[in-house]
Amino acid sequence: MSAINMNLELFHKYIQENEKPLLVDFWAPWCGYCTRIAPAYDKVAEEYCDKLIVAKVNVDEVPELAKALQIEIITTMMIFKDGKEINSIIAPQAKAQIEEFIAETLKD
Numbered sequence: 001m002s003a004i005n006m007n008l009e010l011f012h013k014y015i016q017e018n019e020k021p022l023l024v025d026f027w028a029p030w031c032g033y034c035t036r037i038a039p040a041y042d043k044v045a046e047e048y049c050d051k052l053i054v055a056k057v058n059v060d061e062v063p064e065l066a067k068a069l070q071i072e073i074i075t076t077m078m079i080f081k082d083g084k085e086i087n088s089i090i091a092p093q094a095k096a097q098i099e100e101f102i103a104e105t106l107k108d
Helices: 008-017 032-047 063-068 095-106
Strands: 022-027 053-058 076-081 084-090
Touching (some): 008 022, 008 053, 008 063, 022 032, 032 053, 032 095, 076 095, 084 095
Parallel strands (some): 022 053
Antiparallel strands (some): 022 076, 076 084
């Protein structure tokens, strides 16, 4: 399963109505780094679909959400659980770093 492209309405729906944690990549199409890391993020979406909801938010299309969450640098990835942000990472360098971020954040 690939990452879900979210608008503001979907974001709020998934935050409030899911038991699984939500991993969100805040990105923009003009961002070269975002384009470079996208294939790794898509692999994470496929491999972690049983543990996480994996989504993307284009900050140009949903600027009010980026502002509310104080996204100042893209790519910023955040994990939400029980309706709240529990951790974030800015500009992970590789798939392995994204996986490490997920593992550290969601360890029991």
